[in-house]
Amino acid sequence: MAVKDIRIAIDFLSHPKTRRLIRKLDYKGCYCLLALWISVSQHKPDGELTGWDEDDIEDMAEWDGERGEFVAAMMSPGIKYIVKNEETYSIHEWKEHNPWAAGSEERSLRAKKAALFRGKKTKNGTGLRPETP
Numbered sequence: 001m002a003v004k005d006i007r008i009a010i011d012f013l014s015h016p017k018t019r020r021l022i023r024k025l026d027y028k029g030c031y032c033l034l035a036l037w038i039s040v041s042q043h044k045p046d047g048e049l050t051g052w053d054e055d056d057i058e059d060m061a062e063w064d065g066e067r068g069e070f071v072a073a074m075m076s077p078g079i080k081y082i083v084k085n086e087e088t089y090s091i092h093e094w095k096e097h098n099p100w101a102a103g104s105e106e107r108s109l110r111a112k113k114a115a116l117f118r119g120k121k122t123k124n125g126t127g128l129r130p131e132t133p
Contacts, residue, residue, distance in 0.1 A: 016078070021074075025070065025073050035061050052089060
């Protein structure tokens with residue numbers, strides 16, 4: 001099941017973190033953050049950027065500025081859209097802000113199991129469930 005959207009709070013542009021990001025990287029940084037979120041929803045829907053290094057993150061964000069500058073800004077105090085735990089980066093509070101994207105893989109597995117269940121034959125051998133009165 002492919003994720004087709006992400007959630008963005010209506011106060012995103014006026015939020016202090018976003019205002020700080022714009023001051024630090026101009027509006028290009030804001031665009032790149034949105035591009036990153038879209039890439040994350042497509043490729044890492046749980047918000048955990050396992051296997052991605054700084055270059056991968058900046059490539060997925062379409063960042064074309066100085067290498068390392070975008071990730072450093074995303075992790076800087078007062079912004080922190082990206083956090084790093086040991087060797088893995090993640091999107092800060094992704095699961096809280098984008099629960100639909102974060103739960104997409106689990107929903108897909110449940111849907112596949114349900115489809116398999118629906119396709120199994122019933123006791124009457126028809127594959128159809130008897131109608132209930």
